[in-house]
Structures are given as structure tokens and as C-alpha cells.
Amino acid sequence: MNILLIPIFLPLFTAIFILLVSEKTKYLKEVAAIMASFISFLSALTIFLSSNIIAYSLPWAGYSFDFTLKADVLGKLALLFATGVSFLAAFYAAGFMKKRTDSAKWFFFNLLFTGSFSSGAVLSDNLLTMLFFWEGLVIFLYTFLVFAKGGRNSGAIAMKAFIINAVANLCFLIGITITGFIAGSMNMTEIHAGKLAVSGWAFAAYLLLLIGIVSKIEGMPFHTWMTDAGADGANSTFLAYVPGALDKILGIYMLVRVSIYLYVLNGVVQALIMTLGVVVLLFAAMMALAQKNYKKLLAYIAVSQSGYALLGVGTMNATGIAGGLFYALNNAIYLFALFLTAGSVESQSETSNMAKLGGLWKRMPATTLVFIIAALSISSVPPFNGFFSKEILQRGILEAGYPMFFAAVELGSIITLIALLKLGHSVYFAKETETSLRCKESGMFMIIPMFIAAILCLFFGFGAKIPVEHFLEPVLSYLALEHARTIAGFQMGNLLLISVAGIIVSIISHVVGYGITGKPYKATDYLLYAPVLSKIYRMAEHKVFDPYEQIMKSSVWPLGQFFSKLDSLTDYLTFTLPSFVSNSLSKMSQKFHRGSYVLYMTITIIGFLVYMAYVFSFGGIK
Amino acid sequence: MTYHLILFAVLLIFIMASxxxxNLLYSxxxxxxGSVTxxxxxxxxxxxxAGVFELSVxxxxxxxxxxxxxxxxxxxxRQDLDEGNEDNCGSLGFNIQPVENRIKFRILPLVVSLIAVLGWIFFIPFFEALSKYPYMNSLNRDLGKIIWAGRSQDLIAQITILTAIAMAMKSILHFSGGKNKESKE
Amino acid sequence: MMTSLLAYLLIPLSSAVIIQFLKKNDKLADIVSNVSLFAGLLNISYLIFNPQNVRFSFASIADNGFSLIMVLAIYLIAFCVSLFSSGFIPRTKNKHNFYSLLLTGVAAMCGVVISLDFFTLYIYAEALAIVSLAMICYEDNERGAEGAVKYFFLTLPGSVFILTGISILLFTAGTFNFLNLQSIANSGPMSTANMVAVAFLCIGFLIKAGIVPFHTWLIDAYQGAYSPVSAFLGGIATKVSGAYAIIKIVMIFKLFESTAGRISEALMLLGAITIIWGAIAAIRQKNFKRMLAFSSISQTGYIVLASGLGTPLAVLGAIFHLFNQATFKGTLFLNSASIEKSAGTTNMHKLANLENSMPWTTWTSIIALLAAAGLPPLSGFWSKLVIVLALWEEGAKGYAFLSLFFMLVTFAHFAIIQKKIFFGKKAADGEKSREMPVFMLLPVVLLSMIIILAGIFFPHVYSFLMQAVTRNML
Structure with a gap:
């Protein structure tokens, strides 16, 4: 029994078990889910620590659809983080779901299945197997959203998430198929032996794959479902787990896999990816400034973080890729922690509106501490882990020779810090409101995962050498990317000065804004009313930039007409006509099956005669 | 040949009458x-x-x-069918009064004669053609040898059938009150 | 007769007789019956699936692979029915008779599949008919007796035709041994007289299998019989006496050559009509068991369609479909018995939302229904896929489209039913239902696992069946 099968199949069977067990048991679901994800994490750790590449292969039905798994350096890193996040989420959910009314059994089912499928996706060595797991994740995304009784719109948002992801996944599927055809094999190890150059069909395939990946990491323009879910009050554990942490890990894993392992990219594609990354990170961060809802603000921050990762991998040099990968891994820690704090606050105060919250540091000190650490990390304040990832990324950008993008990254982190200052100030440090009077600290099940995440932020920050040496360097050497010097370390230099300057700018902006409006959650309003920006913000509010809404709005009416006509035709063909036919047949058969066996016998004899006549009709009996 | 035809016709008449x-007794x-025929x-x-076996059994x-x-x-x-004849319900639990509706059955002789005519046209030439077959001709191969000898394994089959019949009868019939009742076949 | 498998026949027979002598002790009868069937099941599974065989792709199996897999199916379904009945049948009924009949039925069915000539096959099939008759009567009310009488009288023409076929075969071929017949069929184009005999044999077994338009007895028999009896009948008995023999005939005679008249075309046509009729008629049923009976008929149509085609791949698909149908229908009929016992009705319009109160029953039924509809990667998908591929390869594209279309119809229909019965809003009858005790759930869980495993390990199954078919066909 190969150890690679454990992270895939153990959560799967546990999920089925949880589903079969009735809702009424008190602790069985939580215990089973936590145990299953913990054992998966341990096996991922074992796989990670073993020095050779573990593989498992089960030839399936021919036609190159083999169930092969391989835990190479990249894969086992992603597996470690994916299972770790899964375990923390399960642990948190054990406390979180107690206070909610939606079905805990379906939540754990979805969580375990998502964990299982994501492990399968990162471990697969065969493109089709990976595709199976990847597509399966979309289904569980939908079921997550639809089973959580979030707000009024949870059904519509679930459908929106499903459609956006399904369309993008369709492109991904086509991309994979074309890749397989061009390369002549569906096995990733074999394709790696002879990498594909991006030209002609391969270019189209790569673009399609890119669409799928960008939608996975909630890059623009595929992000809108997530921000809507945040605004609508979707389940915070879900937001922390899937869009916050897991999608980033999976997306960046896939991006690195496709861009470096399978393809050799040229300058055009590189510029494309980097531009997209920059646009995403800036635009999303600016949208975050306008939010007054805790979770929606975090959602936009999450989208912006995926921009950094895209940018990093797009630089195509060792430092930049390491930066991008480090961003993805760090997101799994600090973004996860931020959403968990949101969940903690929400479960105590029943609201995520920043205007209604305030001064929670007295009542929820642990949550506040976690928030501070995570917020500082995500805004790349030294010496937390976010700072080091930004550092590495910026060095990579400079190496690739795009100083404009460097400025954009700096601007992005400034804006992120402004937004988080606003959030932190208004929720945790302002004057207390009535709703916050009701809050007290969350239970142990919810605090422990938050603390673990915060500690990891500190650990990866202060001891930044460790993740770089153990996580990033092996991947770089596995992918045969050369890098000149060590990429970690707290080095005094120009970059550090620029970062510190940026931090000071953000603080000044926040103080100014707070001074103007007097309310901390309005601290960015002066930016909102700036000349050009206000128009953009108003357009964004009217969902001008949301392609899903735009497409739906403009094409809904004519498409609706067309489909309803088509529908009535197919309705006639598939319902009216067959049911008429089947009704008359059934009435006939009811007359047959009246129970009189004289009739049956007659039918038998007649049938026999007809049969004989038919059989011998070719020439008659001699 | 004629002899056979007459016997077949007589057989058909007896069976249709049955x-x-x-009246069950007459049937x-x-x-x-019919069995005698x-x-x-x-x-x-x-x-x-075979004839002796048929006759005796x-x-x-x-x-x-x-x-x-x-x-x-x-x-x-019994001609009076209208009273609730509970004691006429055998152990099988349903009424074994004869069928009242005979209109359908009146067709039966017509159908049988139709099939007989068709059979005359199609089957008799067929069986005559069969006689030209090599296996049919080699009558030194005793039919009996094929059916009887070399069939010792059918003993187990016979035992199975007997067991099946015994179990079936035991299951269908409830020996209630000590009266032994048997059904047809 | 394959003497190596004789034990599988004798042991149930003797157990049946022994049980009759265990008066007044129901538990002992349970134990004897279940243990003997379980031992047989373990034995035959070992015989087929021991690791040596698997490693060498089943090349080292000495006996006829087809018979082996049929014995496996027989013991599997019989064991599941027996285990289920030990909990299901109340004390007021005579359990000894039930078990004796069941075990005798198992012996008769084993006799059918291990016999090496038509005459023995016929005798055992008649024994099976008698046993089925008695089992349908077990219901002890009017419907049971009516179903039994209908069953007997409507399969009577089948027996008559089989006998006619055997006798003509005796004249023209001089033997009814399978091997001899196969060599005669191989030695040249089939003569008309042989073909007449085969035609008679085919129609006889088709009547016993319940092909449209000879299917009418099947509906009333399945519906009226006592529930575990329906599982036994619908799960394996009808298939052994009807579909098995047709596949055997196809394997022996080369029916797809032109001198075979139109027998293969007739088989395919009848199979197609059966598929259509069964699927359409199933849609309108209100009673769960009646609907299952119609879908049973429809699936038997697939088996006949595939065997009518006659190529090795098609025969392989037919055999695998036969095995699969045994597992699906076994599960579904046993579950319908559970539902009937706990919710009190089989009217589908009155059942709803059983998922909460009977989760195991729900999920095993869903697995069986999805597999019957042909969802990958369950076993039903593979068997249907093989059949459609075989049809397509031989150029029978119309039939291939037909089977695909009705696969979709069946799937849609089943999905609607599942949603209604298991997931819909609670109805009054669904509320008072409770889940069955564990050992009544064990059989359906076992069958569901086999459905899943046969789907996942399809390559092994495929190699086993391929070896069985090629060795015994041409």
C-alpha cells in the first residue's frame, strides 16, 4: 500500500462515512474529519521528508489513461501545504460549525473531499488523472457554497462561482487535451523529457491552460464570485480554506508545473503573464480600499495576492519564481489566518460590517494578536514572512529588467497596508460599539489554528532561511533553474530602504484619512473621491468590470428568448411526444397486463409464429 | 400414415375436450x-x-x-356456484371452481385446426426431409443408447428434481388439521 | 457435467434435506443455510480469484470460465438472499421450507450451469422452474398463487419448445453434447434442420428469460411474490434459466453466418424491442417492484441483443452484463423489501426523503441504480460500453445508437426516482421508517461493494472473461 494513496483516499472514505452517519451524533463528524486530515498531513510530511521520489502507478484502461502518482519535489511541497491547511481548517471548523445552523455533515464532507481531490491533483503524474481531480474540485466548490446558508443570495452566488469556474475549467480541459496531443503522451514525466515550445497550437494550449489557472487563483476577471461571496457572508472557514489558501497553492503549483516543467516560454508570454499579474495586484488592492465589509475587503486582498504570485512566476528567472512560489505558500498562512479572524469575529458578533464593529482588542485579545501579525505579514512589513517574499520577488523583477513592475509591486504593498490599517483600526482599535459589547473570545478549537498560523508567520519571517532552504531551493534545483546567490536574508540595501519608505507613506495616508473623516473605517474615503479614481470606483460599484455580470446582462434577454424557444421544442420532443407515445403504449400494455393469462398465452403463441416466420423467411423450410 | 393421422386427430379432440x-371429472x-392415445x-x-411407461403412468x-x-x-x-363455498376452497387458498367464461375457449378448436392445417403444410415436408439425414438413417445407432446409456450423471439431476418437487409440495401445501390433501401433479 | 464443480450442486442439496429435519429450530436453519452458502461462495471466489490466477491473467483456470462466473453469481445472490431472509422472514412463516427451496434452487441452478449437454440442462431448468413456482407461492395469498400459476403456464410453451428443439437436434446431429455440437457447427455451414432445432431452442429459452412479447408472466411474478423471493427470482433464477442458455447457444453455434437463417437477426431484433418496451413501460409505474421488473426485462434485452451479435467481444459484454444485472437487481429487490418492511408501502408516490432515516439502504440503492444506468466507473458502465462497442464494430450502428439512447432514458428515469424517493421532501410514510438491522444490511453492502470493485478492477475482469470466451467459443 503506497503512502501516496493515503492523502487521496483516506479523506475520501472518511467523507463518505461522515455522510452516512446521521446528523444527530455529537462529536463523530468533527473527530473523524480532524483525524483524517491529520493523518493525511502526517503522511504528506513523511513523503516530504523522504529523500527519494515516491511514485505509484496503476495502469488503467489503456488509451494513456493511467492512474500514476508521483511525489516529486514540487509536488510534495504543495502536498505538505495543502494537507496542512486542510487539517487546520478542519480543526477550526470543529469549533466554528457549532454556532451555525447549516449542515455540518455536508460541510465536513465537502472539506474532506476537497482535501482529497487537491492531494490527488498535486500528486498526479498523468494529465488526465490530474484533470479529473481538478474538475472534481469545481463540483465541491459549488456544493460548499450551496450548502452553506450564508446570506440571501447564496444560491445565486454558488451558481455564479460554478459557471465561472466551469467555463474556465473547460478552457483548461481543452488546453490539457491539446497539450497531450502535441506532446504525444499524457504522462507529465514524459512530456518533461521533451519540453514543448510555445508556438502555434502550443501557444493556444498554453493560453487556455493559463485561463484555467488564473481562474483557480481568483485572478481577474474570474474573481467576482469570491468577492460576492465575501460580501454575502459566506462561511468563513470555507473562504479561508478554499479561495484563501488552497486555490493559491494549487494554482501556483499548476502554473509552475505548466510554465517550467512542461513548456518553454518565450518573451511574449512572459510579458503577458507579468502584465496580468500587475493589473490584478493593483486593481484588486484599490478595490479593497473601498470596502466597508470585513470579509469583502479580505476577499479583494486575496485577489491582489494572487497577482503577486502571477508576477513572480512570470519573471521566468529563479529568483522571481522563488518569490512567486513563496507568495503562494505564505498566502496559505497569513491569508488563511486573516479569514479565520474574520470568522472568529463574525461568529461572536453576527456581523461583518466595519461600521458596527469596534474596539474588539479588549474583548478578543487573541484574535487581535493574530490579526496584527497576519496583517503586518501580508503587507510585507519586515521582519515577517511577507516581507521576505516581497523582497525576493522584487529582486527577481529587477533581474528580469522591468523596473516599472517593481514600482507597481511597491505601490501594491502600500495600498494593501493602507487597507489593512483601516480594517484593523476600525474593527479592533476604535471606539466600542454595541455589537462589540456582546463579544467574547472564541473557543479553543478556533484559537489554536489561528495561533498556529500566526506562529508560522513569525517563524517563516524571522527564520526566513529555513523555508527558503528547505522549500524553495530544492524546487529550484529540481527545475534546473540556476540562481546566482543566496536569495534569503535580511540584507541592508536599497530595497529595504524603499520598503520602509513605503510603510511610512501608508501610515501617513491612514492618519490623514482618519483625521479628515474622524471614523477609522472611512480612512480611505479621501482616496475614493479623488478625481479619476472616483469614477473608476463608481463604475466598479455598478459592476462594470465584472465580465460575468456584463455578459449576463447584455446577453441574457436575447439568449433567454432563444433558449426558451429551443426549450419548448425540446420539451415537445422529449416530453410531450414521448409521454404521449409512452402513455398510449402503457395504456396498451395495461390492457395487456390485465392479468388474464389466456391473453398472455395467445400472445405467446402468436409471437412464436411470427418468430418462426421471420427466422425462416430467407428461403423457407426446405 | 393414415393410422397416425387418425390417432393424432383423436388426440387433439380428447385434449380440447379436456x-x-x-365438469372437472369429465376433464x-x-x-x-388422451394419454392412452x-x-x-x-x-x-x-x-x-415408452408406450408402456406412458400407459402406466x-x-x-x-x-x-x-x-x-x-x-x-x-x-x-357442482353446478351451484353462487353461494360462498368456503369449504370448496382447497388448501391452495383460492377458489377452484371451474371457469365460467367460455366464449374465449370456443375459439380453441378453430385455432387448433388452423395450426393443424399449417402444420400439415409446413411440418410434414420438414419431417420427411429429416428422414434424409445421415443420423436419422443410421438406425443402427439405437436411440435408446443415446438417451439411456451414458446418462448416469442424470441420476443426480433426477434426485434434484425429486427434491425440488418434495420441497415444493411441502411448501405449498399446509397440512392443517391432519387431513392429507394433494393437488394436481 | 463438469465433475470438478459437482460439489457446488451436492452440498446445497443435502443442506436442503437436512434443514427439513431440523424441526422447530429456526436459528439452526438460518445457520445451516447461511453457512453452507457462504462456504460455497468463499470456495468459488478462491477458485477464480486466487492470486496465482490473477497474476497469470487467468490462463491457468482449468474449467470453463463462464460456468465459474455463473456459479459465483449464483452463490453470491443466494447467500445475500439467505442472509437477508434470516432477518426479514417473521416467525409466523415456515422458514424451513423457504431455506430448503432456496438451497434446492441453488443446486438446480448450479446444475444448469455445469451441465455439458442440453438434456441435462433442460432437466435442471425444469427443477428450477418447480422451485420457483413454489417460492412464488410462499406469499400465501391470492396474488402469490396467481403469480405462480401464471408463471407455470406461460413458461410451459418455453419448455415445450425446448424439448422440441432438443428432439430435432437429436435427429439431425445425433448428440446434444456441447462439445460435439460445437465441432459439428465448426465443420461446415449449418444445415437447415439444425437451424430449425436451434430456432426452437432459442425461442424456448427466450420465453423463459422473459423477452417481449413473452414477458408478461415476469411482471406479475416479481410483483406478487414475497420480497426476498423476488430478489432470488429476479436476481438470478430467471437469468440462469433463460439468458445463460442463450449465451451458451450462441457460443456453441455460429449464428452469425448467413446459413443460420435469421436467428441472430431475430435475437437482435427481439433484444432491441425488449429494451425499448421495458424502458418505456418502466417510466409509468407507480409501484417500485413493478418498475424494477420492467427494468429487469429491459436489461435482459441488452443481454439478448449482445448475444445475438455473436462476436467474442459481444458475448463477453453479454456475460459481464448478466453478472452485473444479478448484483444490481439483487441489491434493488432486497432494498425494496427493506423499504416495504420499514415504510410499509412500495408506492413510489408515497415514499420520500428516505435518505435521513435509512442512509445505508439509500446509498446502496443509489449505487445500484447508478450502475444500472451506466455511470462510470461502476461496473454497469463497462458492460454497457463493451456491448455498444461490439455493436459499433460490427456495423450495427442503429442498434448501437438505440442502446445508447435507452441508456440515457434509463439514467434520466432512475435519477428522477432517486431524487423523489430518497431525497425529496419528507412524506408521511417516510417518517416512520427506520433503518434495518446490521445483518440485513450486510448483503446489500456486500453487493454494492462488488459493484464498485468490479467497476474499478475491470481490467482483471476483462482478462478473465476474454480467456473464458475465447477458449470456449471458436
């Missing part, structure tokens, strides 16, 4: 007569052993059992 008669007697046919086909034993049953449950010859 199905169509209302049983017609069945017995079959054994006569077998004699004319020079299969004496189907023409003698079975009608005796059947008539015995009918007498025991008093079902023969």
Missing part, C-alpha cells in the same frame, strides 16, 4: 383417454417401452390421483 369441459377422464402413437412408432396413475383429489374436495359436478 380443456373445454366444465380428468378426457385427459386419461399418446401411448398408442408410441406403440405405432415402435417404441414399446400417465394413463393410469395420474388420472387416479386426479380423480381422487376431485372426489376428496368435492369439486366435480
Amino acid at each position: 380443456v373445454m369441459l366444465q 380428468a377422464i378426457m385427459l386419461a383417454l 399418446v401411448s398408442l402413437i408410441m406403440f405405432t412408432f415402435s417404441a414399446p417401452w 400417465c394413463a393410469a396413475l395420474l388420472p387416479v390421483l386426479v380423480i381422487g383429489t376431485i372426489k376428496l374436495i368435492d369439486a366435480g359436478g
Whole structure:
């Protein structure tokens, strides 16, 4: 029994078990889910620590659809983080779901299945197997959203998430198929032996794959479902787990896999990816400034973080890729922690509106501490882990020779810090409101995962050498990317000065804004009313930039007409006509099956005669 | 040939009568007569052993059992069908009064004669053609050898059938109150 | 007769007789019956699936692979029915008779599949008919007796035709041994007389299998019989006496050559008509068991369609479909018995939302229904896929489209039913239902696992069946 099968199949069977067990048991679901994800994490750790590449292969039905798994350096890193996040989420959910009314059994089912499928996706060595797991994740995304009784719109948002992801996944599927055809094999190890150059069909395939990946990491323009879910009050554990942490890990894993392992990219594609990354990170961060809802603000921050990762991998040099990968891994820690704090606050105060919250540091000190650490990390304040990832990324950008993008990254982190200052100030440090009077600290099940995440932020920050040496360097050497010097370390230099300057700018902006409006959650309003920006913000509010809404709005009416006509035709063909036919047949058969066996016998004899006549009709009996 | 034809026609008449008669007793007697005809046919086909078997079992034993049953449950010859004859319900739990509706059955002779005519046209030439077959001609291969000898494994099959019949009878019939009742076949 | 498998026949027979002598002790009868069937099941599974065989792709199996897999199916379904009945049948009924009949039925069915000539096959099939008759009567009310009488009288023409076929075969071929017949069929184009005999044999077994338009007895028999009896009948008995023999005939005679008249075309046509009729008629049923009976008929149509085609791949698909149908229908009929016992009705319009109160029953039924509809990667998908591929390869594209279309119809229909019965809003009858005790759930869980495993390990199954078919066909 190969150890690679454990992270895939153990959560799967546990999920089925949880589903079969009735809702009424008190602790069985939580215990089973936590145990299953913990054992998966341990096996991922074992796989990670073993020095050779573990593989498992089960030839399936021919036609190159083999169930092969391989835990190479990249894969086992992603597996470690994916299972770790899964375990923390399960642990948190054990406390979180107690206070909610939606079905805990379906939540754990979805969580375990998502964990299982994501492990399968990162471990697969065969493109089709990976595709199976990847597509399966979309289904569980939908079921997550639809089973959580979030707000009024949870059904519509679930459908929106499903459609956006399904369309993008369709492109991904086509991309994979074309890749397989061009390369002549569906096995990733074999394709790696002879990498594909991006030209002609391969270019189209790569673009399609890119669409799928960008939608996975909630890059623009595929992000809108997530921000809507945040605004609508979707389940915070879900937001922390899937869009916050897991999608980033999976997306960046896939991006690195496709861009470096399978393809050799040229300058055009590189510029494309980097531009997209920059646009995403800036635009999303600016949208975050306008939010007054805790979770929606975090959602936009999450989208912006995926921009950094895209940018990093797009630089195509060792430092930049390491930066991008480090961003993805760090997101799994600090973004996860931020959403968990949101969940903690929400479960105590029943609201995520920043205007209604305030001064929670007295009542929820642990949550506040976690928030501070995570917020500082995500805004790349030294010496937390976010700072080091930004550092590495910026060095990579400079190496690739795009100083404009460097400025954009700096601007992005400034804006992120402004937004988080606003959030932190208004929720945790302002004057207390009535709703916050009701809050007290969350239970142990919810605090422990938050603390673990915060500690990891500190650990990866202060001891930044460790993740770089153990996580990033092996991947770089596995992918045969050369890098000149060590990429970690707290080095005094120009970059550090620029970062510190940026931090000071953000603080000044926040103080100014707070001074103007007097309310901390309005601290960015002066930016909102700036000349050009206000128009953009108003357009964004009217969902001008949301392609899903735009497409739906403009094409809904004519498409609706067309489909309803088509529908009535197919309705006639598939319902009216067959049911008429089947009704008359059934009435006939009811007359047959009246129970009189004289009739049956007659039918038998007649049938026999007809049969004989038919059989011998070719020439008659001699 | 003519002899065979006459015997077949007589057989058909007896069997149709057995199905169509209302009185159960008369039906049983017609069945017995039909079996006798079959054994006569077998004699004319020079299969004496088969004929004897048919005579002894189907023409003698079975009608005796059947008539015995009918007498025991008093079902023969009753014309009054309207009263709730609970004691006429045998152990099988449903009413074994004869079928009232005979209109469908009146078609039966017509159908049978139709099939007979068709059979004359199609089957007789077929069987004549069969006689040209090599295996049919080599009558030194005793038919008996094929059916009887070398069939010792059928012993187990016979045991299985007997067991099946025994279990079936035990299951269907409930020996209630100590009265032994048997059903047809 | 394959003497190596004789034990599988004798042991149930003797157990049946022994049980009759265990008066008044129901538990002992349970134990004897279940243990003997379980031992047989373990034995035959070991015989087929021991690791040596698997490693060498089943090349080292000495006996006829087809018979082996049929014995496996027989013991599997019989064991599941027996285990289920030990909990299901109340004390007021005579359990000894039930078990004896069941075990005798198992012996008769084993006899059918291990016999090496037509005459023995016929005798055992008649024994099976008697046993089925008695089992349908077990219901002890009017419907049971009516179903039994209908069953007997409507399969009577089948027996008559089989006998006619055997006798003509005796004249023209001089033997009814399978091997001899196969060599005669191989030695040249089939003569008309042989073909007539085969035609008679085919129609006889088709009547016993319940092909449209000879299917009418099947509906009333399945519906009226006592529930575990329906599982036994619908699960394995009808298939052994009807579909098995047709596949055997196809394997022996080369029916797809032109001198075979139109027998293969007739088989395919009848199979197609059966598929259509069964699927359409199933849609309108209100009673769960009646609907299952119609869908049973429809699936038997697939088996006949595939065997009518006659190529090795098609025969492989037919055999695998036969095995699969045994597992699906076993599960579904046993579950319908559970539902009937706990919710009190089989009217589908009155059942709803059983998922909460009977989760195991729900999920095993869903697995069986999805597999019957042909969802990958369950076993039903593979068997249907093989059949459609075989049809397509031989150029029978119309039939291939037909089977695909009705696969979709069946799937849609089943999905609607599942949603209604298991997931819909609670109805009054669904509320008072409770889940069955564990050992009544064990059989359906076992069958569901086999459905899943046969789907996942399809390559092994495929190699086993391929070896069985090629060795015994041409």
C-alpha cells in the first residue's frame, strides 16, 4: 500500500462515512474529519521528508489513461501545504460549525473531499488523472457554497462561482487535451523529457491552460464570485480554506508545473503573464480600499495576492519564481489566518460590517494578536514572512529588467497596508460599539489554528532561511533553474530602504484619512473621491468590470428568448411526444397486463409464429 | 400414415375436450383417454417401452390421483356456484371452481385446426426431409443408447428434481388439521 | 457435467434435506443455510480469484470460465438472499421450507450451469422452474398463487419448445453434447434442420428469460411474490434459466453466418424491442417492484441483443452484463423489501426523503441504480460500453445508437426516482421508517461493494472473461 494513496483516499472514505452517519451524533463528524486530515498531513510530511521520489502507478484502461502518482519535489511541497491547511481548517471548523445552523455533515464532507481531490491533483503524474481531480474540485466548490446558508443570495452566488469556474475549467480541459496531443503522451514525466515550445497550437494550449489557472487563483476577471461571496457572508472557514489558501497553492503549483516543467516560454508570454499579474495586484488592492465589509475587503486582498504570485512566476528567472512560489505558500498562512479572524469575529458578533464593529482588542485579545501579525505579514512589513517574499520577488523583477513592475509591486504593498490599517483600526482599535459589547473570545478549537498560523508567520519571517532552504531551493534545483546567490536574508540595501519608505507613506495616508473623516473605517474615503479614481470606483460599484455580470446582462434577454424557444421544442420532443407515445403504449400494455393469462398465452403463441416466420423467411423450410 | 393421422386427430379432440369441459371429472377422464392415445402413437412408432411407461403412468396413475383429489374436495359436478363455498376452497387458498367464461375457449378448436392445417403444410415436408439425414438413417445407432446409456450423471439431476418437487409440495401445501390433501401433479 | 464443480450442486442439496429435519429450530436453519452458502461462495471466489490466477491473467483456470462466473453469481445472490431472509422472514412463516427451496434452487441452478449437454440442462431448468413456482407461492395469498400459476403456464410453451428443439437436434446431429455440437457447427455451414432445432431452442429459452412479447408472466411474478423471493427470482433464477442458455447457444453455434437463417437477426431484433418496451413501460409505474421488473426485462434485452451479435467481444459484454444485472437487481429487490418492511408501502408516490432515516439502504440503492444506468466507473458502465462497442464494430450502428439512447432514458428515469424517493421532501410514510438491522444490511453492502470493485478492477475482469470466451467459443 503506497503512502501516496493515503492523502487521496483516506479523506475520501472518511467523507463518505461522515455522510452516512446521521446528523444527530455529537462529536463523530468533527473527530473523524480532524483525524483524517491529520493523518493525511502526517503522511504528506513523511513523503516530504523522504529523500527519494515516491511514485505509484496503476495502469488503467489503456488509451494513456493511467492512474500514476508521483511525489516529486514540487509536488510534495504543495502536498505538505495543502494537507496542512486542510487539517487546520478542519480543526477550526470543529469549533466554528457549532454556532451555525447549516449542515455540518455536508460541510465536513465537502472539506474532506476537497482535501482529497487537491492531494490527488498535486500528486498526479498523468494529465488526465490530474484533470479529473481538478474538475472534481469545481463540483465541491459549488456544493460548499450551496450548502452553506450564508446570506440571501447564496444560491445565486454558488451558481455564479460554478459557471465561472466551469467555463474556465473547460478552457483548461481543452488546453490539457491539446497539450497531450502535441506532446504525444499524457504522462507529465514524459512530456518533461521533451519540453514543448510555445508556438502555434502550443501557444493556444498554453493560453487556455493559463485561463484555467488564473481562474483557480481568483485572478481577474474570474474573481467576482469570491468577492460576492465575501460580501454575502459566506462561511468563513470555507473562504479561508478554499479561495484563501488552497486555490493559491494549487494554482501556483499548476502554473509552475505548466510554465517550467512542461513548456518553454518565450518573451511574449512572459510579458503577458507579468502584465496580468500587475493589473490584478493593483486593481484588486484599490478595490479593497473601498470596502466597508470585513470579509469583502479580505476577499479583494486575496485577489491582489494572487497577482503577486502571477508576477513572480512570470519573471521566468529563479529568483522571481522563488518569490512567486513563496507568495503562494505564505498566502496559505497569513491569508488563511486573516479569514479565520474574520470568522472568529463574525461568529461572536453576527456581523461583518466595519461600521458596527469596534474596539474588539479588549474583548478578543487573541484574535487581535493574530490579526496584527497576519496583517503586518501580508503587507510585507519586515521582519515577517511577507516581507521576505516581497523582497525576493522584487529582486527577481529587477533581474528580469522591468523596473516599472517593481514600482507597481511597491505601490501594491502600500495600498494593501493602507487597507489593512483601516480594517484593523476600525474593527479592533476604535471606539466600542454595541455589537462589540456582546463579544467574547472564541473557543479553543478556533484559537489554536489561528495561533498556529500566526506562529508560522513569525517563524517563516524571522527564520526566513529555513523555508527558503528547505522549500524553495530544492524546487529550484529540481527545475534546473540556476540562481546566482543566496536569495534569503535580511540584507541592508536599497530595497529595504524603499520598503520602509513605503510603510511610512501608508501610515501617513491612514492618519490623514482618519483625521479628515474622524471614523477609522472611512480612512480611505479621501482616496475614493479623488478625481479619476472616483469614477473608476463608481463604475466598479455598478459592476462594470465584472465580465460575468456584463455578459449576463447584455446577453441574457436575447439568449433567454432563444433558449426558451429551443426549450419548448425540446420539451415537445422529449416530453410531450414521448409521454404521449409512452402513455398510449402503457395504456396498451395495461390492457395487456390485465392479468388474464389466456391473453398472455395467445400472445405467446402468436409471437412464436411470427418468430418462426421471420427466422425462416430467407428461403423457407426446405 | 393414415393410422397416425387418425390417432393424432383423436388426440387433439380428447385434449380440447379436456380443456373445454366444465365438469372437472369429465376433464380428468378426457385427459386419461388422451394419454392412452399418446401411448398408442408410441406403440405405432415402435417404441414399446415408452408406450408402456406412458400407459402406466400417465394413463393410469395420474388420472387416479386426479380423480381422487376431485372426489376428496368435492369439486366435480357442482353446478351451484353462487353461494360462498368456503369449504370448496382447497388448501391452495383460492377458489377452484371451474371457469365460467367460455366464449374465449370456443375459439380453441378453430385455432387448433388452423395450426393443424399449417402444420400439415409446413411440418410434414420438414419431417420427411429429416428422414434424409445421415443420423436419422443410421438406425443402427439405437436411440435408446443415446438417451439411456451414458446418462448416469442424470441420476443426480433426477434426485434434484425429486427434491425440488418434495420441497415444493411441502411448501405449498399446509397440512392443517391432519387431513392429507394433494393437488394436481 | 463438469465433475470438478459437482460439489457446488451436492452440498446445497443435502443442506436442503437436512434443514427439513431440523424441526422447530429456526436459528439452526438460518445457520445451516447461511453457512453452507457462504462456504460455497468463499470456495468459488478462491477458485477464480486466487492470486496465482490473477497474476497469470487467468490462463491457468482449468474449467470453463463462464460456468465459474455463473456459479459465483449464483452463490453470491443466494447467500445475500439467505442472509437477508434470516432477518426479514417473521416467525409466523415456515422458514424451513423457504431455506430448503432456496438451497434446492441453488443446486438446480448450479446444475444448469455445469451441465455439458442440453438434456441435462433442460432437466435442471425444469427443477428450477418447480422451485420457483413454489417460492412464488410462499406469499400465501391470492396474488402469490396467481403469480405462480401464471408463471407455470406461460413458461410451459418455453419448455415445450425446448424439448422440441432438443428432439430435432437429436435427429439431425445425433448428440446434444456441447462439445460435439460445437465441432459439428465448426465443420461446415449449418444445415437447415439444425437451424430449425436451434430456432426452437432459442425461442424456448427466450420465453423463459422473459423477452417481449413473452414477458408478461415476469411482471406479475416479481410483483406478487414475497420480497426476498423476488430478489432470488429476479436476481438470478430467471437469468440462469433463460439468458445463460442463450449465451451458451450462441457460443456453441455460429449464428452469425448467413446459413443460420435469421436467428441472430431475430435475437437482435427481439433484444432491441425488449429494451425499448421495458424502458418505456418502466417510466409509468407507480409501484417500485413493478418498475424494477420492467427494468429487469429491459436489461435482459441488452443481454439478448449482445448475444445475438455473436462476436467474442459481444458475448463477453453479454456475460459481464448478466453478472452485473444479478448484483444490481439483487441489491434493488432486497432494498425494496427493506423499504416495504420499514415504510410499509412500495408506492413510489408515497415514499420520500428516505435518505435521513435509512442512509445505508439509500446509498446502496443509489449505487445500484447508478450502475444500472451506466455511470462510470461502476461496473454497469463497462458492460454497457463493451456491448455498444461490439455493436459499433460490427456495423450495427442503429442498434448501437438505440442502446445508447435507452441508456440515457434509463439514467434520466432512475435519477428522477432517486431524487423523489430518497431525497425529496419528507412524506408521511417516510417518517416512520427506520433503518434495518446490521445483518440485513450486510448483503446489500456486500453487493454494492462488488459493484464498485468490479467497476474499478475491470481490467482483471476483462482478462478473465476474454480467456473464458475465447477458449470456449471458436
